[in-house]
Structures are given as C-alpha cells and as structure tokens.
Amino acid sequence: MAQPPLSQRIQRLERELGVRLFERTSRQVTITAAGTMLLEDARLLLARADALTATARRIREGESGLLRAALPPDLAAEAIAAILAAFRQHRPGVELELHELSTTEQLARFTSRELDVGLVRHPCDIAGLELGPVLLRELGVLLPGGAPAAALDEVPLAALTGYGLVLFPRAEAPALHDDVLNTCARGGYTPATVRQGSGTGFVRGLVLSANAVAFAPRDTAPDDAAGPHADIVWRPLAGAPLAWRHSVAWPRGRGDAAVGAFAEAASRALWNTAAMTADAPARPLHLRPAAEYWL
Template identity: 45%
Template sequence: MELRHLHYFAVLAEELHFGRAASRLHMAQPPLSQRIRDLERELGVQLFDRTRPRVKLTEAGALLLEHVRPVLSGVATAREAMRRIRPGESGVLRAGFPPDTHPVALPTLTSAFSRRVAGVLLDLHELTTEEQLAWLRVDKLEAAVVRHPADTVGLESGPVVRRELGMVLPAAHPAAGRPGEPVRLRDLNGTPLIIFPREMAPGLYDHMLSVCRDEGFLPGAIRHARNPGFVHGLVLAGRGVNLNEEPATPLLDGLVWRPVTSPALAWLTSVVWVPARHNEAIAAFTEAVTEALTATGHRIDAAGEAGAVPAG
C-alpha cells in the first residue's frame, strides 16, 4: 500500500466524482481509476459504489477514510516540520552570539532580521567564540558571531565591527583619574588583571595580553571570570582590574570605567559561516548583526573583513 494511493483515495472520497478528483490530483481519469482498483484489490474490499448516477463510499470505504485522514494529516505535519528545519528556506537559522553581548543588540538584531526574511525563525545560542567555531564546523550552527583574532581558516566572514575597550577599576585607584580621561596601561603595571578564561577565545585572549605587555602593563596576577556580576565584585574587592567595553548599565558604587590609550585593544566582531552553506538567510543575518552592533556603539572597522585579522 503506497501513501500516494491513500492520497488518491481520500481526494476521491471527498469529491465522489472521478473527473473532479483527477483534476485536483493533476492526473488523467483512467490512471486514477486504475490506482483505486489496485487499492481495492490489495485490501480485498470494494471502497466505492460506482453505480450510476454518482459514486458513493461503501461501508468499507467510509471506515478506511476514518483511518486515512489522520495518517495523511500526520504526513503533512511531518513535511512542514522538515521544510521549516531547512535553513534559509522559510525554516530555522541557528546562530551563535557572544555571552557578554550588549542587551540592546538582541532585540535590534531580531527585529532587523525579521524585516529582511520574515519567514525564517532565528534560533540564537549563547556561546563563546571557540564554542561557536566548533559548532559551526559540525553543522550545529549556520552562522556564528565571533570575536577576533580567532581561527577562522576555511570560513567566510562578513564586515568586521569594532568597539573600543576600557578598564573597570576601583574609583579610588590612582589610575582612575577623571571621567572620560584615558588610562595609560603602563600606569597599571603590577596590578592583577581579571579577564575571561582563555578557552572562551584563545586567539583574542593571547592578543589582549600581548598588547598589555607591549604597552608596559605586566599584570601581577591573572584571574579568570566570565559573569559580569562576579567580575565587578572582584574589582570592587580590590582583586584586580577588568579590561572590557563600556558597561551597558551603571556600575556599582565604588567602580568606574575608563577608556584606555591603546587603540589595539578593541572587540573586533563579525559573522562567519561555512562557504558552501551560504544562503539568503545568512546574508540577512549578517546585515542584521552589523545593524544591531552599530546601534550599540560598534563601528565598521577600517580593516574590512575578518580575513585581514591575524589569528593571534
């Protein structure tokens, strides 16, 4: 028993007219009649009473119709689910995003993406750069929003956006100075540094420490933390200073954020993807990410593409 034969049967049961049923099925009437006879022969029952002037369902036909309708409905539901799961085809786009993304970026992103491809569901995952790259390469993501430098060999990238970094430090720290006054990294020499764990983004981690060293800042200790509340608690407790972008919300009393003088310290962020999987949805997502990050203080980096950023 083939599924298409059940479909032919259900349509004929609804129309009770071979000509109209054949027209709905986009087929000629004789092949439809043959398929129905094949089904009756296989089941060993007569499904339709063909006595003129009209076709009628037999008792066996009515019983079969009760069983066939939920089967065909389930098949249609399964097909729709499979259609929606295909990325970029009115389906789902799975994408990663850094854990410390500015909160305003996400509603801006989803709105901008929906304007471009209204039929695609955006499935966002909070993942570190290293996690995103790993997921991307095993087809668990279609697109990743990563921080550079990073190992993006074999991947394509959209525009790189830049967000300058600064330092979160105790308000009483000698290097704090006045609001808006940049901190010279060498003035922090010997101070412990609080930074994200290296496994989150190894290339970026090494790059940041290298810049600090070149600017005369050799931390007295390195402490790892990723949750902003815990990071700020450590700074408030005098356990170190934190290199990060300007906070999205006011800091706790006793803490200040100051820009740093080194232009080499910045978040460089872009969307990356596997070249063979690029489609309209990924292109729309890339544009939406650029729009969202620009709205939260990022700007297009002069270097242009992530491929120009060293792997670190």
C-alpha cells in the same frame, strides 16, 4: 508532450505499480478501475510535490524555515534586542533558534553542522568560514573607584601596573587571550595576577575585592560607572590599544538568504547600539590559520 513518449511513460509506471491504468484500443483510451482508485492518491502526490517545491523556494529565499544562530555571552542586552528586532522585521517567517556561545563553542558547532550562523570574535580559526564585515569595538578599563588611575580622563596601560587582571577563560578564545596579554606587555602593563571571569557580577566582584581591573567596551560598563563616588568606574584606554573585533560568520557555501538577513541585521544593530565601527584600514587584511592581524 508528444504521444509516443507519454505512452512510454504510462507503460513504465504501470510496470512499476504492477497494475493496468488504462484500457487501450485502436479507437479510444479509458481509465481502468485500478486507475480510478489510484487517481485521487496521484493528485495528492502532485499537490504535495508542488507544496514541497514552494516550501523549498521559501527556505531558499529566506522567507521561512529554521535558522540556528549564536551570539557571544558578553554582548549587551540592547544589542541583542536590536539584532532580534531587525531580523524579525525582515524575515518574520523564519524561526530563529538563538544560542549564547563563545567563539570556540561556535567554531565547534560549525564543524559538527549544528550551527548556521554566529557572531565570532577575532582572532580565531576561520578556515572553512565566510565572514561579514569586521566591526571594531574599542575597550576601556573597569577599575576600583579609589584607584589613582580613576582620576584620569584616559588611562595608559602602564598606569595599571600593580593590579591583577580579570580576563575571560583562555579556553574560550586562546588566540585572543594571548593577544590581549601581549598588548598589555607592549604597553608596559604586566598583570600581577590573571584571574578568569566572564559574568558581569563575578568580574565586578573581583575588581572590587581582588585589587584587579578588567577590560570592557563602553556599552557593557555598569550604569553607575560615571558617578563621582562609584565603587567601580570605566575609563577609556589612552591610544585605544585594545579592541574586540567581531564579524558574523557562517560555513562556506552554506550562506542562504536567511543567513544573509541575520548578518545584515547583526552588523547594523551592533553599529547602532554597541558603538562598533567598520575595521577597514588602508592596509590589507592577512588571514592566518588561528588569528587575524593587520599587517
């Protein structure tokens, strides 16, 4: 820096502090007693400024900081463990604050800026969000082991006629809830009753005791579902008419490196552990205010 701008900055700093930092003569410049007393604090301030810049860089590059993330309640334990392991491997310095939240709860926290990234289920209102790849998770049906349809290799929706349906509460994902019922109706199945349930034990209890069925991905089926005398069995649906569509989502313009690392970890882990596949048909994807449909 040239001498005149430097002198001007020193004089401005002296005016702000209200003390003289240097004694100036035509032949030399010496530090004053006040300047000597302030020198150590000045050095500490500069060091802290450098540390602040370095910390900001690490946060920006996803090497440290706090990431508030959410996963849906119905995700299998193996998938959750795989996501956490993959994220920690690539971002060990980032503190991950993980929450179990439905899609509706995630959207509310995105709006209130209480969540950085999450795994949402479509269709939902994606206004103001950016999305990772959409992954498809085909659904089968959980039904009593003694049901006639349990003897089938694949179960048509119409074969469930007469049974009630255990479905997640509509408040958790209204558009998806309605889409499931509409798909059932188109397939010839109108549930005798619709009961609300999310927890695995509660859903299985209703299937066993309430003449009901429930839709579930293969990876969340009970371990005994394949046994020949199981109380509850899991069977694929003929024609795969139902599927959950998931994608990692985050507020538009706020996707830093840590968010990108979580999105990558979640997509890879779900691909490998939850039998998910990329949902990418040749036809374009049209996004609507409260839903996502292939047209």
